Amino acid sequence: MRAAILAFLFYFSAQTILAQSQPMSGPSSYDREAVVVEQAETAFRYESDGTGDTKFRMRVKIKNDAGTRQLSVISIPFASASESVQITGIRVTHPDGTTTETPESDAMELPAEVAQQAPLYSDAKNEQIPVRGLRTGDTLEYSAVIQRKAAEAPGQFWGGFMLAKDTVILAQTLTLDVPSDKYVQVWSPEHKPVVIQGADRTVYQWKYSQLSSTGAKQNDEAAKAGTDKKPSVAWTTFRSWEEVGNWYRALASPRAVATEALRAQADEITAEAKTPEAQIQALYSWVATRIRYVGIDFGTGRYEPHSAAQVLVNHYGDCKDKDTLLEALLRAKGFQPAPAMIGADIEMVFGAFEN
Numbered sequence: 001m002r003a004a005i006l007a008f009l010f011y012f013s014a015q016t017i018l019a020q021s022q023p024m025s026g027p028s029s030y031d032r033e034a035v036v037v038e039q040a041e042t043a044f045r046y047e048s049d050g051t052g053d054t055k056f057r058m059r060v061k062i063k064n065d066a067g068t069r070q071l072s073v074i075s076i077p078f079a080s081a082s083e084s085v086q087i088t089g090i091r092v093t094h095p096d097g098t099t100t101e102t103p104e105s106d107a108m109e110l111p112a113e114v115a116q117q118a119p120l121y122s123d124a125k126n127e128q129i130p131v132r133g134l135r136t137g138d139t140l141e142y143s144a145v146i147q148r149k150a151a152e153a154p155g156q157f158w159g160g161f162m163l164a165k166d167t168v169i170l171a172q173t174l175t176l177d178v179p180s181d182k183y184v185q186v187w188s189p190e191h192k193p194v195v196i197q198g199a200d201r202t203v204y205q206w207k208y209s210q211l212s213s214t215g216a217k218q219n220d221e222a223a224k225a226g227t228d229k230k231p232s233v234a235w236t237t238f239r240s241w242e243e244v245g246n247w248y249r250a251l252a253s254p255r256a257v258a259t260e261a262l263r264a265q266a267d268e269i270t271a272e273a274k275t276p277e278a279q280i281q282a283l284y285s286w287v288a289t290r291i292r293y294v295g296i297d298f299g300t301g302r303y304e305p306h307s308a309a310q311v312l313v314n315h316y317g318d319c320k321d322k323d324t325l326l327e328a329l330l331r332a333k334g335f336q337p338a339p340a341m342i343g344a345d346i347e348m349v350f351g352a353f354e355n
Contacts, residue, residue, distance in 0.1 A: 030063065030168055031063065032063075032064075033063045033064075033067075033167070033168055034063055034064055034066040034067035034070060034167075035060050035061060035062055035063055035067040035070065035071065035167060036060070036061045036063060036167075036168050036169075036170065037058065037059075037060050037061075037164065037167060037168065037169040037170065037172070038059045038060065038061055038139070038170050038171070039057075039058065039059045039170065039171050039172075040056075040057075040058045040059075040164065040169060040171070040172040040173070041055075041056060041057045041058075041172075041173045041175075042054065042055070042056040042161065042173070042174050042175070043055045043056070043174075043175040043176075043177065044159060044161075044174075044175065044176050044177065045177040045178075046148075046157045046177070046178050046179070046182075047179065048155065048179045048181070048182050049151055049154075049155055050148070050150075050151025050152070050153065050154070050155060050156055050157040050237075051148050051149060051150065051151060052148050052157070053145055053146060053147045053148060054145070054146040054148075055143070055144075055145050055146075056143065056144060057141075057142070057143035058140075058141070058142055058143075059139060059140070059141045060139070060140045060141075061138075061139050062134065062135070062136055062137065062138045062139070062140060063136070064136055065136055067136070068134055068135060068136055068138075071131065071134065071140055072130060072131055072134055073128055073129065073130050073131065074087075074090070074128065074129050074131060074142060075126045075127070075128045076126065076127040076128075076144055076146070077112060077124065077125070077126050078124075078125055078126075078127060078146050079123050079124055079125070079302075080109070080123040080124075080125045081123035081150075082123075082148060082149055082150040082151075082152060083146050083147060083148055083149065084146070084147045084149065085107075085127040085144060085145070085146050085147075086104070086144060086145045086147070087104045087107055087127065087129060087142070087143075087144045088104075088143045088144055088145060089141070089142060089143045090102035090104075090129065090131060090132075090140075090141070090142040091140075091141045091142070092131065092132070092133050092134050092138050092139070092140055092141075093138060093139045093141070094133070094135070094137070094138055095137045095138070100132050100133030100134075101132070102129060102130070102131055102132045102133075104129075106129050106130060106132070107127055107128065107129040108127075108128050108129070109125050109126070109127055109128075110125065110126050110128055111124070111125060111126070112124035112125060112126055113126070127144075152300060152302070152303065153247055153303075155237075156236075156237045156238060156247075157236075157237055158234075158235060158236035158237065158238065159234070159235055159236075160231035160233065160234035160235070161174055161231055161232060161233045161234075162231050162232050163191065163206070163208045163232040163233070164208070164210060165210065167210070168210060168211065168212075169208070169209055169210050170209055170211065171207070171209055172207070172208045172209060173205065173206070173207055173208075174205070174206040174208070174233060175203060175204070175205050175206075176193075176203070176204040176205075176233075176235060177201055177202075177203050177204075178201070178202055178203075178204075178235075179200065179201060179202070180197065180198060180199065180200055180201055180202045182237060183237055183239060184202075184235055184236070184237055185235065185236050185237070185238075185239070186204060186233070186234075186235045187233065187234045187235065188206065188232065188233040188234075190232065191206050191208065191232055191233065193205055193206045193233075194206075194207075206232075206233060241341075244341070245341060248303065248339075248341060249339075251300070251303055251304040251305075252304065252305055252320070252324060252339065255304070255305050255306065255307045255308060255324050256308050256324045256327040256328045256331065257307070257308065257309075257328060258308075258328045258329075258331040258332040259308075259309045259328075261309060261312065262308060262309060262312060262328050262329060262332050263332040265312060265329065265332075266283065266329045266330075266332035266333050267332075269282050269283055269286045269329070270282050270283065270333060276335075279333055279335075280330065280335065283326060283329045283330060283333070284326060286329075287322055287325055287326045287329070288322075290315065291311065291315055291316060291317055291321075291322050291325060292315065292316045293316070293317070293318060293319075293322075294316040294317065294318065295317075295318035303320075305317070305318075305320040305321045305323070305324040306321050306324070307324070308324050308325045308327070308328030308329075309328075311324065311325040312325060323339055327339065
């Protein structure tokens with residue numbers, strides 16, 4: 001089930017827009033790069049209730065036409081049910097010193113790419129804005145704020161960040177600002193932060209640079225090969241996977257009640273099954289083949305399944321909905337199933353931060 005707690009890591013545009021690199025023409029030259037990131041700053045701030053904001057700012061030198069194409073549109077992912085985006089500035093400085101501003105009013109809200117490619121209805125959105133006047137040789141500067149208006153789990157927060165690995169970056173700063181009295185588990189095995197402990201707030205800061213284009217290319221190839229899937233930095237207020245499981249069960253268990261309609265459906269499906277094993281197989285096969293995949297994921301709907309009775313009527317649901325329906329059908333036949341959460345498409349089972 002894709003609601004494994006840390007599988008929902010947001011990778012902001014400080015990572016997603018960085019260009020792929022080519023070999024350098026000399027020991028200190030970046031003339032053959034598409035872009036060179038001169039400065040990137042990302043700051044996460046959380047309150048005890050899980051609200052907060054993420055601020056980021058970038059300054060990028062456009063080296064050739066490929067870089068112009070890659071940065072001609074800025075895209076900022078966010079969850080519209082709990083977050084809002086404000087673009088606070090986009091400026092292009094041309095080689096002659098003149099500037100071109102892009103007004104925030106040019107921004108457009110679009111569905112996330114996954115919602116366009118799959119049968120998925122979600123509050124996952126992209127705030128996209130085309131950059132005015134961008135050409136080779138220009139310097140692009142932009143900044144934005146993502147405001148978290150509501151926590152996805154009451155009193156909890158989590159996140160992750162991938163330090164730039166696929167381009168030349170002269171200076172990158174990541175900041176995590178959390179309440180001092182809040183338990184927060186921080187995982188960053190390869191990059192040690194500077195920690196500033198105050199009476200009310202604790203601030204973690206990571207500084208990073210990648211000056212070698214060759215190293216950037218190697219990192220990019222590792223990412224494409226699937227050998228570098230973990231975030232550079234991750235954090236969570238959950239103390240253990242058991243606590244995560246308890247949170248999910250509180251959301252999901254009331255949804256897997258075996259109603260009379262579900263009992264009748266279970267009896268019909270297993271009418272010719274003579275053994276418990278055959279009954280389980282029949283119920284599984286029916287859900288797998290008769291319930292089509294359609295995801296409706298808004299707000300807590302990314303984690304909380306629809307009721308089994310509703311999924312049965314609709315004859316569609318996402319992975320957690322189909323699991324909930326299967327649970328209810330099994331319970332209708334006297335079985336006692338329990339869901340198991342797994343990480344999907346990312347090496348998340350590093351033992352609750354390998355702890």
